[in-house]
Amino acid sequence: MENNNLNVLDEVNKGATMGMDAISFISQKTQDADLKETLNIEYDKYRKISDRVNKIYAQYDTNKEPHETNAMNKMMTWYGIQMKTMKDDTPSKLSELLMQGTNMGIIEGRRLLNHNTRIHQDVKDVLNDFVVM
Numbered sequence: 001m002e003n004n005n006l007n008v009l010d011e012v013n014k015g016a017t018m019g020m021d022a023i024s025f026i027s028q029k030t031q032d033a034d035l036k037e038t039l040n041i042e043y044d045k046y047r048k049i050s051d052r053v054n055k056i057y058a059q060y061d062t063n064k065e066p067h068e069t070n071a072m073n074k075m076m077t078w079y080g081i082q083m084k085t086m087k088d089d090t091p092s093k094l095s096e097l098l099m100q101g102t103n104m105g106i107i108e109g110r111r112l113l114n115h116n117t118r119i120h121q122d123v124k125d126v127l128n129d130f131v132v133m
Helices: 002-027 033-060 071-084 091-115 121-132
Strands: none
Touching (some): 002 033, 002 071
16 A cells, blocks of 8 residues: 555646646746736645645655656646647636646546545545645
8 A cells, every 4th residue: 555655646746746837837928917926826736735745755755755747748748838829828828728737637636536545544635635726
């Protein structure tokens, strides 16, 4: 079960860091003050989830750190945002892209919850908070 706990924490952290990456890339593309404020709030939520994962992770493995998005995934996220906003970088389009990414994170989180029913409660709590967020 320890391995399942680490796997779930790794996946949550990857989702949180991918969310932070996407928000950073999108934030650079907008001048809309309301959208920037919302992006900062959402970025902080992902950062807090990642911080929680890091604290919990040490209980299960003191020799490793949780997985984050790798350079290739970051590059693909950046490139995808650039391509999809080439002709339309309105706040509406930027929000749509973030919602698509958020939906993918929710689906992955629900899958993790459904397939890992025997994980420890602290891991389940952070996973559930990630999905609900």
